[in-house]
Amino acid sequence: MSETSVIHDIGYQRYEGPRLGRGAVIGALVVHGLRVAFGLGRSAKAKIFPWLVFGIVTGVAVIVGAVRAQADIVILDYVQFADTMSWLIILFVAIVAPELVSRDMRSGVLPLYFSRPLRAADYIGAKFAALVAAVWLLLGVPQLVMFLIAAFTTDDGMRGVWHEVGDLLPAWAYSALWAVLFAAISLLIASLTGKRAFAAGAVVAVFLMTTPVFGVLQTLPSQNAQHLAGLASPMMLISGVGLWLLPDTNPGWSVGRFGPVYGIEAVALIVCCLLLLLARYRKVASL
Amino acid sequence: MSTVAYITARGLFGRRRALLLLPLPVLLIGLALLCRGYDVNPSDWATPVLVGLGLAVMLPVTALIVGTGVLGSEVDDGTIVHILTKPLPRRDIILPKLAVAVVVTAVTSAVPLFIGGMLASSARLGLGLAVGAAVGACAYSALFLLLSLLTRRPVLVGLVYILVWEGLLGRWVSGTKVLSIEQYVITIADRIAPHVLATRVSLPVAVVMAAVFVIGSTVFAVDRLRSFRMAGETS
Numbered sequence: 478m479s480e481t482s483v484i485h486d487i488g489y490q491r492y493e494g495p496r497l498g499r500g501a502v503i504g505a506l507v508v509h510g511l512r513v514a515f516g517l518g519r520s521a522k523a524k525i526f527p528w529l530v531f532g533i534v535t536g537v538a539v540i541v542g543a544v545r546a547q548a549d550i551v552i553l554d555y556v557q558f559a560d561t562m563s564w565l566i567i568l569f570v571a572i573v574a575p576e577l578v579s580r581d582m583r584s585g586v587l588p589l590y591f592s593r594p595l596r597a598a599d600y601i602g603a604k605f606a607a608l609v610a611a612v613w614l615l616l617g618v619p620q621l622v623m624f625l626i627a628a629f630t631t632d633d634g635m636r637g638v639w640h641e642v643g644d645l646l647p648a649w650a651y652s653a654l655w656a657v658l659f660a661a662i663s664l665l666i667a668s669l670t671g672k673r674a675f676a677a678g679a680v681v682a683v684f685l686m687t688t689p690v691f692g693v694l695q696t697l698p699s700q701n702a703q704h705l706a707g708l709a710s711p712m713m714l715i716s717g718v719g720l721w722l723l724p725d726t727n728p729g730w731s732v733g734r735f736g737p738v739y740g741i742e743a744v745a746l747i748v749c750c751l752l753l754l755l756a757r758y759r760k761v762a763s764l
Numbered sequence: 765m766s767t768v769a770y771i772t773a774r775g776l777f778g779r780r781r782a783l784l785l786l787p788l789p790v791l792l793i794g795l796a797l798l799c800r801g802y803d804v805n806p807s808d809w810a811t812p813v814l815v816g817l818g819l820a821v822m823l824p825v826t827a828l829i830v831g832t833g834v835l836g837s838e839v840d841d842g843t844i845v846h847i848l849t850k851p852l853p854r855r856d857i858i859l860p861k862l863a864v865a866v867v868v869t870a871v872t873s874a875v876p877l878f879i880g881g882m883l884a885s886s887a888r889l890g891l892g893l894a895v896g897a898a899v900g901a902c903a904y905s906a907l908f909l910l911l912s913l914l915t916r917r918p919v920l921v922g923l924v925y926i927l928v929w930e931g932l933l934g935r936w937v938s939g940t941k942v943l944s945i946e947q948y949v950i951t952i953a954d955r956i957a958p959h960v961l962a963t964r965v966s967l968p969v970a971v972v973m974a975a976v977f978v979i980g981s982t983v984f985a986v987d988r989l990r991s992f993r994m995a996g997e998t999s
Contacts, residue, residue, distance in 0.1 A: 526920050533928070568927050572920055674836065674919035678829045679784060681923055685821045686788055692812030693795050696804050 502595045503603045510607025514573045530569045531615055534562055538619030542626030555620050555648030556719060559655055562616065563712045566655060567684045569615055570608070570663035575676035577604050578664055583671035587761055597758040601751065605660055612656035617649055651719055658711055658743060659684075661750035668757050687711060695730065704733035708742055718743050768847065769860035772834050776868060784829060785868075788822040789876035796880040810884040814893060818880060819949050823873045823900050824926045830868050831908030832918040834861040839912065845994065854989040862909055862982060869901035881957070892956030900949035903974045906981035907945070913988040941965055948974045 515531075516524035541552050553561055581587055590600060624645045631637030666683055667676040687710035694706035707713035707730070721736025732739055776782060792813060799809040835858075838844040847857055874894040881890030907925075912918040933940045934947070941947045941964050948970035955967050965973075 522916070526917070526924075529924070564927050564931050568923060571923060672837075672840070674832060674840075674917075675784070675829070677919050677923060678825065681927070682784070682788065682821070682825045682829075685825065686791055686817065689812045689817035689821070690791070690795065692816055693799060693809050696799070696808040696812070697802055698804065 499594050499596075499599055502593055503599050506595075506600065506603035507606045507610075510577055510604055511610055513576055514607060514611035526572045527569065527611075530565050530572065531618075534565055534615060535619045535622060537562070538622045539626070542623040545623075546626055546630040555623065555644055556651050556723060558620060558623065559616050559648065559652050560712075560716055560719075562619075563655075566612060566615065566659055567681055570612060570659050571677040571680040573611055574608060574660070574663035574667040574680060575673035577608060578668045579671050579673045579676045582668070582761065583673070598755055601664075601754050601758055605664060605751065605754075608660035608664060609653075609656045612659055613653055616652035616655060620645060620648055620652065647723055651715075651723065654718060654743070655715055657747055658715055661747045661754075662711060665750045665754050665757070668754055668761075684711060688713075700733070701735075704731060704735050705738070706730075707732060707739065711746070714739060714743055714746070766860070768852075768857055769864050771847075772861050772864045773868075775837060776830065776833060776864070785826060785872050788817075788826065789872055792817055792822060792876045793879055796883040800883050806884045810889075814877065814880050814884060815950065818873070818877045818893065819896070819900070819953075820930070820946055822876070823869070823897055823949065824904055824930070824946065826872050827865070827869045827901055827904030828908055828919060828922045828926065831865045831905040832912045832922060834865045834912075835909055836912035836918050839994075842994070844992075848989075848992065854986050858909070858982060858986045858989060862905060862985075865905040865909060866902050869905055870898045873897045873901060886957070889953075889957040892953040895956055896949040896951075896953035899952055899974050900945055903945045903948065903977040903981075906978045906985070910981040910985040910988070913985055913992065938964070942969060942973065945974065945977060 512518050515527050538558065541558065545551050559566075581590070591597070624641055627641050628638045631641065633640070662683070663680045666680050670676050670679070690709040691706050691713045694709055695703050697703065697706075707717035717732045717736070717739035720730075720732050721739055795809075795813050795817065799806075799813065835844070838847070874897040877893040877897050878890040881887075881893040908918065908922050911921050915921050929940060930944045930946045934944050947965050951965050951967055951970035952974075
């Protein structure tokens with residue numbers, strides 16, 4: 478090679494358009510993640526499981542709404558609806574969380590992501606936002622269906638509709654709490670393995686094995702232990718926060734005066750999971 | 765035949781994910797010890813711990829991870845080709861793999877259940893739970909092994925079975941209990957140690973249906989493996 482070697486311009490067209498920065502990358506990842514969650518843009522096989530869960534939850538909402546409209550029996554109100562659907566939410570995050578993070582690990586595309594102006598925190602933030610939105614939609618849309626049925630069949634005119642709105646909005650916030658906590662925990666678990674099958678099994682195992690702990694702690698003789706029992710299980714933790722902030726709900730147990738403890742643990746758990754995820758991806762990203 | 769079993773066992777235990785099997789049994793024994801330590805009445809905690817955690821979660825989830833792992837992970841890796849191209853009858857591939865899955869599942873769930881049952885009331889209850897868990901391990905493993913041949917996403921289908929069929933429908937729609945392995949396990953355990961667990965199907969139904977699950981799934985799985993077709997990763 479001579480010392481006067483040059484790079485010849487062989488006439489390829491240069492890119493002259495605008496260059497989108499981190500914000501656009503994150504936005505694209507969120508939208509992509511949300512599409513992945515429901516299998517949009519994929520084959521029919523990828524749509525089966527998310528839409529199966531979504532269909533069951535919406536079906537239950539329609540039944541509950543119809544029974545209330547026709548027979549005037551309230552089987553579940555908006556908040557109880559989220560509690561009752563907890564097993565299906567577990568199933569949903571077990572389906573979607575591995576799809577969002579395990580797939581990228583398995584196929585080894587993370588170095589490609591991180592060669593862009595994208596940081597580990599952005600990647601996690603985008604995946605987290607996508608999963609939170611997906612879980613919230615899973616609960617929020619059926620709650621909206623219940624609301625619509627109730628609103629169109631109300632006997633009190635506009636006042637009845639407003640009353641329903643007043644019930645619906647706190648329930649949406651409650652669903653958002655479910656979404657945030659479940660998304661944080663399930664993403665952390667799913668990010669530990671590249672195999673979607675094992676990630677799904679691990680997510681379900683972690684959520685299900687904590688429920689009996691709550692049942693056992695409830696039987697302990699100490700009343701403080703009974704009031705604090707919900708801290709052991711993510712589902713009961715959310716239920717406890719609901720008990721604290723929405724005193725109308727009545728799931729059959731009590732948090733006593735420990736409501737704030739539940740709030741603190743919920744926030745701490747979410748932050749911890751996200752920080753651990755960040756630590757995990759700092760390591761993975763440097764591979 | 766023993767080589768296939770050896771390869772399968774090594775595939776299961778040779779990796780870190782075998783550790784996934786540990787937390788559930790440890791949690792079950794820990795909870796039983798906790799209740800025992802606080803002198804809680806066993807009739808209060810036996811059902812949530814032994815049935816709620818042991819039979820409804822630990823047994824099926826362990827069987828799911830192991831049962832889909834023995835064949836499914838080889839299908840995923842593509843190494844199943846090496847076994848399929850050997851001059852082995854398909855039966856000699858399915859049976860050792862099923863045997864490994866059953867043994868691993870039975871040991872990891874029956875031992876903690878036996879200890880838990882003993883802490884709750886007597887060795888008789890422990891024995892009942894262990895026998896029930898062993899029967900359940902056979903039925904679940906056969907079913908999940910079959911699933912890993914029928915679909916590309918066996919774990920998700922298995923989770924739908926555990927969570928939706930046994931978990932949700934089993935609670936509200938009583939007719940589905942006849943087709944729920946969990947109920948057979950509870951019935952068999954209850955027969956050996958009566959008056960502790962609530963049973964919902966009769967013993968002959970439980971035994972016959974469990975046998976139907978085991979034999980039917982195994983025969984069907986052998987048949988499916990005869991016409992097994994390799995495919996790439998699905999979307």
